[in-house]
Amino acid sequence: MNDIKDILVIGGGINGVGIARDAAGRGLTVTLIERDDLAAHTSSASTKLIHGGLRYLEYYEFRLVREALKERECLLHIAPHIIWPLTFILPEGPESRAGWKLRAGLWLYDHLAPRQSLPASRALRFARHPAGGILADNIRRGFSYSDCWVEDSRLVVLNAIDARERGAEIRLHTSLSKAAVVDGVWHAEIETASGQRETLLARILVNAAGPWVGEILGTALGLHTHKSVRKVKGSHIIVPRLYDEDFAFILQNPDGRIIFVIPYEGSFSLIGTTDIPYDGDPAQVQISPEETAYLCSSASRYLRKTIVPADVVRSYSGVRPLYDDHAANASAVTRDYVLNLEKGPGAPVLSVFGGKITTYRRLAEHALQLLEPALGKAAGQPWTATAPLPGGDLPGADFDRFLHQLLSQYAEFPATLLRRYARAYGTRAERILAGHQRPEELGEDLGGGLYEAEVQYLVAHEWANTLEDILWRRSKLSLHVPSGTEQRLRQYLEKALSKR
Template identity: 60%
Template structure:
């Protein structure tokens, strides 16, 4: 039995990587404490474009290994939580002056075949003059391509990982900051500060630094350590407008600057547009979109749509800071790799693992690799387990969410249809716990 305030692993950071590592480690039998200075998913992990995707554009940077890994994880995640993730078809209008059609076809062929694909249909060419997705676009666009990726409720993905970790024995502390940590022989002594200012001293056999944009600050400050790797902070901003099209496909648009922009159906009545890539050097907690970014996104849409938008049409914006693995050879922010590195410092006592980079799609694999390293360092022989394990509420037969949601609605005819589907989406198979035997809204 674990002694009070003594753990096998202290995880610093409550974003997707920290929550994923906590879940993986707890499932292997380690006693785990996770501390997050704010709330779960309160920064980078809730500010993504909300896609589970292989990263089609990364092929242009020869990131074949990353794309293969992400495509494999896309399939795994769609099975693990089909209530908060679902397939989405993307339309790429062809602009001959930006990329030739043959190059796009080669890229899509690789995207279809780099990894095993069972849940999603493959890519194909389309006549934009006859396809529903062509109607909102300018008349000069005659052809295009359609392919598959996935949508995710990013913040809820973090919460479900933390919930699963907790149900497997982990302790999750939000609004709790790591103040300092020192090696004491074969363990770490860490001081944690709660929101009320009180200090708690804990001991852990290992520390996992998954602080995202703050990974360097935690290393150099609270932990007093150096590192071989570092991160480049890149701001990504999004805008949300009223719905710009009347179908359920998303768009991927090519820009003259070689970047791509997504336009995605969002919450039924809106369109989510993003993202930007801007080098960022300020406080990650105070990130916000600026006028240039807003105009850039509007211009990107106006290049393709008949209906033009301006900053006045923007209903909501959000921005996040991506802690990308530093790449000195990258010419610009868009070219920086989205892959990750796990750096293990175990040469002088208790092990310390730090996470640099990563993307939401590959979090499970990152956490699994982190779990392998930590268990090896701690002398624990614990097998991997998350590849086939559903997240809470995700144990839906054959990942067929619509079948599950229809059955749930039929079991509860007193629920308005929209609310029944909302419960099914938010809680999956655990929606019955929310209902808790109720037979009316009264």
């Protein structure tokens, strides 16, 4: 008979991998299944920020903002290679919130939780600030504050790697067909993309399926709850870089929404996001022409440069699985998470509703706290707040010092390549570079600095199998590589995977 796992996690987004990592680190036996790739949907379609959520203060979400601000400091220290500070400029426009309200909100933002690494907000006069040359002439003052940038899909992958290294089993391209309780144990029927079927046994199910959490409960488990997910589509556009400075903008629209304009991947700017109710298949979500026009006009309202849909080089959309608090406006729906523990027909199932990428680690801790009584044994103490994610063990959590050491050690390599490796892999860049003195020793350059050695690493250690896995979710090289790279990479992957 199959071994009985303590926990079976359904869903390879940020909440699922966060729970799997935390549980495995406490000595519990864990299997995680994901029907697609890690971060294939919502978790790779975020605005890529670790932030408290300044606008949530308008909805009196003080607990959520306080927790998120605390997590901002924590995550910055355990993953300094993929998370770093980012300054935001908040202009006062003709249709923005009143200056006193902005000042009060920023004061709260500065003081709701201790700040260790980031500067406080401050008032700005744009005549004496570089933003003045970027913003329209009629916008003369505003504020600055700080939050953090995150490589969102890499955050998911690193949590999954750490979970695996602590004993969890991570099974991708594997879906749950149905599950039932037999003698107090979940019998979960799973199926791989190739059609192979198997039954897994687990004491507890964790339903972290994101937009599909209700489908898992109702269809696969035959359970029903009064709690539900409200699906909200958020779309982003990528355009050629709009300005040379390193700061981002947070812009207020006449409809009360805000959008961000953020320097992205060196040569681009990221603009987003929208908030639109969505009833379709989350796997097929796409930006609409109306959303593209909205984002272009929202940014153009503030910037000297006019952005038009023809400027868009790429877009992406995701479905946020928000907890349905019955708010009339999609933008007002809570971003807080709700954990629903049910005994089910004799065995527990924990469902995750809502949440945001910033608070995933605390969500996981809360999940383990809820599950401990049902496990029938001690689940160990919380540990993830100080344990670096893979590659994040930089000396002193100092990325610049680490990069300087890498540049000195591998002086024959292009600085741009080493910087990308340092950002993506942190100290684990050595696993690609070790033993090599020149770039050509990394194998063929498939285009844009994507060498065979890196692809081999991604296939062997990060579950990469497809072009999208490598060029979009494990990196953003799809924005940079020349024509022909995709074909060469496809041929390389076909050959490498055929040897398995």
